Amino acid sequence: MNYPGLWFVELLKQATGPADRWVMVLSGLVLIAVVARPEMVGKQVNIHRDNQLLMTLTLNSDSITQVAGRLGEVKVEVKAGRARLLEYRSQRLIGTRTGWIKNSGEIAVCVPCGILIQNNGKKSPEKTGSADKLYDGIAR
Amino acid sequence: MNWLLARRGRNLVSLISICVLLYAAFFTGGDSALQKKRTTTRLLMGTLISITTWGVPEKIEQQGVAEAFAEIARIEDLMSRHKTDSPVAKLNHGAGSGQPQVVPSELITLLTEAQKIQQLSQGAFNPGLGKLIVLWGFSGDENVVKPPKKAEIASWLQSFQSAGGIELSQTDSTISITNPEYGLDLGGIAKGYAIDRAILKLKKSGVVNALVNAGGDLRGIGSKGDASWRVGVQHPRDREKIVVATEWPASPKADMAMVTSGDYERFFIHNQERFHHIINPNSGYPARSGLLSVSVQADSATAADAWSTAFFVLGEDKSRDLLKKLPSVEVLLVRSDGTHWQSDEFRGKWLGKTTN
Numbered sequence: 001m002n003y004p005g006l007w008f009v010e011l012l013k014q015a016t017g018p019a020d021r022w023v024m025v026l027s028g029l030v031l032i033a034v035v036a037r038p039e040m041v042g043k044q045v046n047i048h049r050d051n052q053l054l055m056t057l058t059l060n061s062d063s064i065t066q067v068a069g070r071l072g073e074v075k076v077e078v079k080a081g082r083a084r085l086l087e088y089r090s091q092r093l094i095g096t097r098t099g100w101i102k103n104s105g106e107i108a109v110c111v112p113c114g115i116l117i118q119n120n121g122k123k124s125p126e127k128t129g130s131a132d133k134l135y136d137g138i139a140r
Numbered sequence: 141m142n143w144l145l146a147r148r149g150r151n152l153v154s155l156i157s158i159c160v161l162l163y164a165a166f167f168t169g170g171d172s173a174l175q176k177k178r179t180t181t182r183l184l185m186g187t188l189i190s191i192t193t194w195g196v197p198e199k200i201e202q203q204g205v206a207e208a209f210a211e212i213a214r215i216e217d218l219m220s221r222h223k224t225d226s227p228v229a230k231l232n233h234g235a236g237s238g239q240p241q242v243v244p245s246e247l248i249t250l251l252t253e254a255q256k257i258q259q260l261s262q263g264a265f266n267p268g269l270g271k272l273i274v275l276w277g278f279s280g281d282e283n284v285v286k287p288p289k290k291a292e293i294a295s296w297l298q299s300f301q302s303a304g305g306i307e308l309s310q311t312d313s314t315i316s317i318t319n320p321e322y323g324l325d326l327g328g329i330a331k332g333y334a335i336d337r338a339i340l341k342l343k344k345s346g347v348v349n350a351l352v353n354a355g356g357d358l359r360g361i362g363s364k365g366d367a368s369w370r371v372g373v374q375h376p377r378d379r380e381k382i383v384v385a386t387e388w389p390a391s392p393k394a395d396m397a398m399v400t401s402g403d404y405e406r407f408f409i410h411n412q413e414r415f416h417h418i419i420n421p422n423s424g425y426p427a428r429s430g431l432l433s434v435s436v437q438a439d440s441a442t443a444a445d446a447w448s449t450a451f452f453v454l455g456e457d458k459s460r461d462l463l464k465k466l467p468s469v470e471v472l473l474v475r476s477d478g479t480h481w482q483s484d485e486f487r488g489k490w491l492g493k494t495t496n
Binding site: 109 | 179182183187188190353355356357369370371374379400405435
């Protein structure tokens with residue numbers, strides 16, 4: 001039976017020795033490992049108050065968590081693998097402008113409440129966000 | 141013929157395999173390069189402060205960053221007017237009594253610097269506006285919806301301008317506030333000072349490449365290996381956009397600060413008019429100088445912080461005149477119509493016209 005492509009296997013047999021085949025197998029495995037690397041979107045969010053870790057929430061299930069901030073309750077909503085600060089009545093709440101955070105290293109913060117949430121995945125922050133992708137810092 | 145084909149094929153297979161391995165090495169190498177860059181973030185001085193280092197051994201980095209944050213926290217305790225135990229809060233509590241209060245000499249040194257800038261800017265920068273800022277509601281955490289009454293501002297202005305202000309004594313290390321309407325507020329300079337002190341701590345710990353970012357006020361030292369620190373200036377009307385891209389000199393001795401003041405960070409709209417937090421000390425109202433934002437580059441964040449406020453209040457013409465006397469200060473002005481002007485030595489490439 002003639003299978004298309006068999007000629008290529010035959011050619012490879014002729015063209016390679018045992019050492020070449022080992023190199024090919026090794027390269028193939030490395031390539032698979034690199035290409036199939038999981039997308040390192042963070043799976044957890046850390047909640048800090050006054051720079052102290054209060055708790056860690058999973059992003060795998062939707063939830064609303066109330067946290068005691070300096071000025072009162074602050075709600076942290078987790079939905080569809082993302083997190084955000086819900087309560088923001090003050091003009092100083094950076095969290096209000098940040099909205100949802102999804103990627104590792106991203107932060108939303110309620111300054112007067114002293115509450116900071118950060119996606120704690122391993123991906124570097126400089127690979128996430130929009131402008132943050134290109135810049136080490138934003139002057140504002 | 142077969143032998144020749146086999147040999148060519150073997151070369152090709154080896155070549156492909158090597159390419160695959162190089163590709164993989166590039167990928168993993170890229171990741172380890174990223175790991176050289178570390179960022180630590182804290183909430184201090186009422187804002188988000190991050191310290192990014194590059195290529196620093198982990199132990200040195202951790203020690204340096206911890207000391208830098210501890211220093212920023214110390215300055216907050218010293219200079220915050222919201223912390224009732226701080227020397228600044230105590231001074232404000234006794235405002236008008238004229239009683240000299242002993243304070244850390246560091247506070248007098250910084251206030252001396254502030255007064256120098258106040259004098260050079262003809263009062264456009266003034267560290268005594270605390271009570272006016274409270275009157276406007278920009279001091280608290282609740283949203284402001286309308287401006288104070290005109291009579292209230294006029295009354296404050298009259299009292300503020302008619303009486304004395306603040307007196308410093310370096311020999312006794314004392315400060316006295318002689319005017320009850322004088323409210324010491326170092327909001328226009330303390331953050332810059334904290335950045336400078338943090339940089340000093342980092343340097344002392346052996347951290348040579350670092351970028352300190354305190355709520356958008358920055359100072360960088362060193363570089364990212366062969367690459368420069370890359371800093372963007374935010375669009376005054378769209379926080380997702382960047383209007384200027386700056387690359388700070390990539391050199392072990394590189395050291396530069398940049399601070400931006402604008403009418404967009406804290407403001408409210410009342411009767412379709414924008415009221416922002418940068419108050420003109422001479423009018424008592426938010427500065428209307430025809431500018432949306434001012435970015436200042438200088439050797440120190442302390443100077444950049446104070447000058448960015450002063451230039452915003454002064455407007456373009458007066459700022460450009462004053463710049464001739466300030467050789468180590470560079471500035472970028474974004475006008476209300478979205479156009480810009482930047483001084484000759486300002487490091488940064490304008491990316492496009494803004495829209496108001």
